[in-house]
Amino acid sequence: MKQKPTLNFFQIWNMCFGFLGIQIGFSLQNANVSRIFQTLGADTDNLAVYWVAAPLTGLIVQPIIGYMSDRTWNRFGRRRPYFTVGAVLATLALLVMPNSPALWFAVGMLWILDASINISMEPFRAFVGDMLPERQRTAAFSMQTFFIGIGAVFGSALPWIVTNWFGVSNVAEAGGIPDSLKVAFYVGGGVFLCAVMWTVFRTREYSPEELAAFDAARPEAHVHVDSEPRPASRYRNGGILTALVGAVGWYLISSLGLDKQLYIMAGAFIAFGLLQLLVSYLQNAGHTSNGVYEVVHDLFHMPRVMRQLAVVQFFSWFALFCMWVYGVPAVTSHHYGTSDPTSVAYNDGADWLGLLFGAYNGVAALAAIAIPFLAHRLGCRWCHALNVSIGGLCLLSFYFIDDPKMLVVPMIGIGIAWASILSLPYALLSSNLPSNKMGVYMGIFNFFIVIPQVTVAGVLGPVLKAFFDSETIFALVIGGVLMIVSGLATLFVDKAAEPAL
Numbered sequence: 001m002k003q004k005p006t007l008n009f010f011q012i013w014n015m016c017f018g019f020l021g022i023q024i025g026f027s028l029q030n031a032n033v034s035r036i037f038q039t040l041g042a043d044t045d046n047l048a049v050y051w052v053a054a055p056l057t058g059l060i061v062q063p064i065i066g067y068m069s070d071r072t073w074n075r076f077g078r079r080r081p082y083f084t085v086g087a088v089l090a091t092l093a094l095l096v097m098p099n100s101p102a103l104w105f106a107v108g109m110l111w112i113l114d115a116s117i118n119i120s121m122e123p124f125r126a127f128v129g130d131m132l133p134e135r136q137r138t139a140a141f142s143m144q145t146f147f148i149g150i151g152a153v154f155g156s157a158l159p160w161i162v163t164n165w166f167g168v169s170n171v172a173e174a175g176g177i178p179d180s181l182k183v184a185f186y187v188g189g190g191v192f193l194c195a196v197m198w199t200v201f202r203t204r205e206y207s208p209e210e211l212a213a214f215d216a217a218r219p220e221a222h223v224h225v226d227s228e229p230r231p232a233s234r235y236r237n238g239g240i241l242t243a244l245v246g247a248v249g250w251y252l253i254s255s256l257g258l259d260k261q262l263y264i265m266a267g268a269f270i271a272f273g274l275l276q277l278l279v280s281y282l283q284n285a286g287h288t289s290n291g292v293y294e295v296v297h298d299l300f301h302m303p304r305v306m307r308q309l310a311v312v313q314f315f316s317w318f319a320l321f322c323m324w325v326y327g328v329p330a331v332t333s334h335h336y337g338t339s340d341p342t343s344v345a346y347n348d349g350a351d352w353l354g355l356l357f358g359a360y361n362g363v364a365a366l367a368a369i370a371i372p373f374l375a376h377r378l379g380c381r382w383c384h385a386l387n388v389s390i391g392g393l394c395l396l397s398f399y400f401i402d403d404p405k406m407l408v409v410p411m412i413g414i415g416i417a418w419a420s421i422l423s424l425p426y427a428l429l430s431s432n433l434p435s436n437k438m439g440v441y442m443g444i445f446n447f448f449i450v451i452p453q454v455t456v457a458g459v460l461g462p463v464l465k466a467f468f469d470s471e472t473i474f475a476l477v478i479g480g481v482l483m484i485v486s487g488l489a490t491l492f493v494d495k496a497a498e499p500a501l
Helices: 011-015 018-039 046-050 053-070 081-098 103-131 136-164 179-201 208-215 232-255 263-282 291-300 304-334 344-378 380-398 404-421 424-432 435-443 447-467 473-490
Strands: none
Touching: 011 103, 011 136, 011 179, 018 081, 018 136, 018 179, 018 304, 018 344, 018 404, 046 103, 053 081, 053 103, 053 291, 053 435, 053 447, 081 103, 081 179, 103 136, 103 344, 103 424, 103 435, 103 473, 136 179, 136 344, 136 404, 136 424, 208 435, 232 344, 263 291, 263 447, 291 344, 291 435, 304 380, 304 404, 304 424, 304 435, 304 447, 344 404, 344 424, 380 404, 380 424, 380 473, 404 424, 424 435, 435 447, 447 473
C-alpha cells in the first residue's frame, strides 16, 4: 500500500501561502463592511440582515465548488483552477466595494465579494487533505492559520495605517466612504491576487489515481463508508414538514407584527424544505448523477465525526459572527459613547477596533506555531476545548472593561481561540473523510459556519431589541457564553477521530 510522502517545511509553506491574501480580503470585509453600511445609511438594528448576503453566498458556493473540484483534473490541477478564478474575482470586488454609491449597491457587492473569496478559500482546505498524510495535517492547518493571522493583522490595520502613516483622511462627508478605506481596499485587492497566485505557481497536485492508492493505506477507523441512499419518501416527508414549519413561521411573523429579521429564519426553513422535495423528485425520476442530488445525499450521510464537529462549529462561529457583525457598534457605543458614524469619536473607535482585530489575529499567528505541539500532547479535542473556552471568557470581558485601550488584553485569548477554530476542527475532520469527496464534504462543513451567521442575522437583532434595549455590547456577551459551550461540545467528539501519528 502506497502512503503519502511527508512534505518539507517549504512545500507546506507554499501550499498555505495563498491564505495570506484570502485573509486580507476577509479581514477588510469583516472589519469594515458594517462601517460602510452605516456610512451609507444603514440602521444598526438591520446590520445583520444586510450581512446575511455573505453567508448565504457561502452556503451555496462552497459545496458547489467542492463538488466540482472533486471532479476536476486537467493540466492546471484539481484545486488550483478554483484558487485562480476566485482570486481574480475577489480582487475586482475589493476595488469596487469602497466606491459603492448606495446601500443597496454595497450589499450586492458584499454578496459578490464573499462568493469570490469562497471560490478561492474552499479548495484550500481540501488541498491539505489531498496533499498531506494525516500526521502532518494539524501542522498544515496551523500553517494556514499562521498566514491567516498575518494577513488579518495587515488587512485589519490597513485603514489605520493609511490614515496614521500616510495622512489619508478617515472622515468623509455624510454618505461618503473615507479615502483611507478606499486605499486600504485597493492595496488589499492587489496583495490578495499576488499571494494566491504564489500558491498556484509553486505547488503541484496528485492525480485521482494517486489519491485512490493513498486512500487504500489509511487507518481503517478513518475510512468513511456511505450508508444506503435515503429513501425518496423521507426526503419528501422531511421537505413537506420543514417547508410547513417555515410557512407557519412566516405567517406568524406577518400576522403578529414580529421583527422582520425573523423572516430570514422562516425563509431558510422554506428553502431547505423545497430543496428536499426537489431531491425526492430527482431520486424517483432516477436523476441522481448531478450535483444537487449528490450534495444533499452527502449532507444526510455525513460521517459521525463530522456531525459531532458540526455542533462545535455552530457555537464557535455564532460567537465569532456576534463579534464581527456587532463589534463596531458595540465598541463605539459602549466604550466611545457614540453611534453617529459621521463623528470623529465613532471613526476613532472603528479604527481602534480594526487594530484590535489585528491584535487578535497577530496572536493567532503566534498561537498557530504552538498549537501543533500542544495538540500532540493533549490531543486535538482537549486542546481545542481549552483554547475556545479561553476565548469565550475573554469575549465576555468586553462588557466589564471600561477603558478601550485595555481591550487589547482579552484579544489575546480571542486570538488563541481563533487560531484553534481555524485549524483543529479541520485536522479532525480531514482525517475522517474519503479523498474523492474531500472537497464536497469541506464545502458542506461550511454549512455549520453559515447556519450560525444566518441565525445571528435572523434572531440576534430581535433578541437584543427585546431583552437588552438594543445595546449591542450584549451581542458580545452572548457570543462569549456560546464559545464556552463550543469548547464543552468538543469533548463529545469521538476519541478515535484523532489524526494518526
